[in-house]
């Protein structure tokens with residue numbers, strides 16, 4: 001059994017009555033649950049678990065602490081005494097260095113990979129702008145994937161289709177469909193025990209309150225999930241999707257929201273995951289224990 005964790009930045013469960021909720025404007029096959037309606041069952045027998053992003057700390061949930069919590073199981077907001085936005089601080093990096101999900105899996109003999117392809121330019125920026133996921137890999141000395149890997153169908157770009165790499169002149173890559181990006185994650189699942197993928201654009205679009213871009217992003221995510229779920233043996237593997245806080249589901253405001261986030265689970269261990277996950281803190285321990293559960297059961 002292998003597990004894929006798809007991390008989307010800034011996707012919450014919003015109201016079905018809100019016209020500025022892009023999920024009411026484009027009917028996703030997967031994001032079918034609303035805070036006041038909809039359906040917790042979605043395509044490919046997925047189950048949506050409303051997940052608490054607050055971490056028992058006042059205020060709007062933020063990225064650095066939320067992502068550290070997702071990728072370690074440690075309550076980063078409590079450790080910091082507040083929600084921290086943006087990228088991990090030295091204290092958060094230390095938590096990740098000690099408790100990274102990839103490090104926990106390495107200790108029980110499991111092989112992880114990060115599906116995102118990096119540009120060399122990424123590492124020219126100061127370490128204070130490195131993502132939580134980058135520190136998650138470094139903690140376990142997992143090799144990075146690069147633009148060459150994207151061109152060889154061995155990595156996926158953060159925007160799924162490679163358009164942003166071309167538009168920003170970051171490298172020479174072919175545009176691909178989001179469906180193809182999903183199929184690539186499916187291939188990586190056959191070669192690794194744990195595959196992480198990160199899509200940060202949903203949060204950016206939410207801050208910009210851009211409905212057209214939001215609908216386009218949801219369409220891309222639907223194509224991506226169709227590619228992944230149709231190319232994966234769901235009797236063998238498990239797929240989870242989650243987010244660190246709400247944002248894109250309410251374009252009436254340019255901040256994060258106080259909504260729960262959707263954790264969507266598909267495949268072999270989905271019922272087990274449903275029984276274990278209710279907050280961001282449950283993601284890492286549940287993934288680690290589901291490997292152990294799988295070995296013993």
Ligand SMILES: [Zn+2]
Pocket residue numbers: 010063203204207247256
């Ligand atoms: Zn944000």
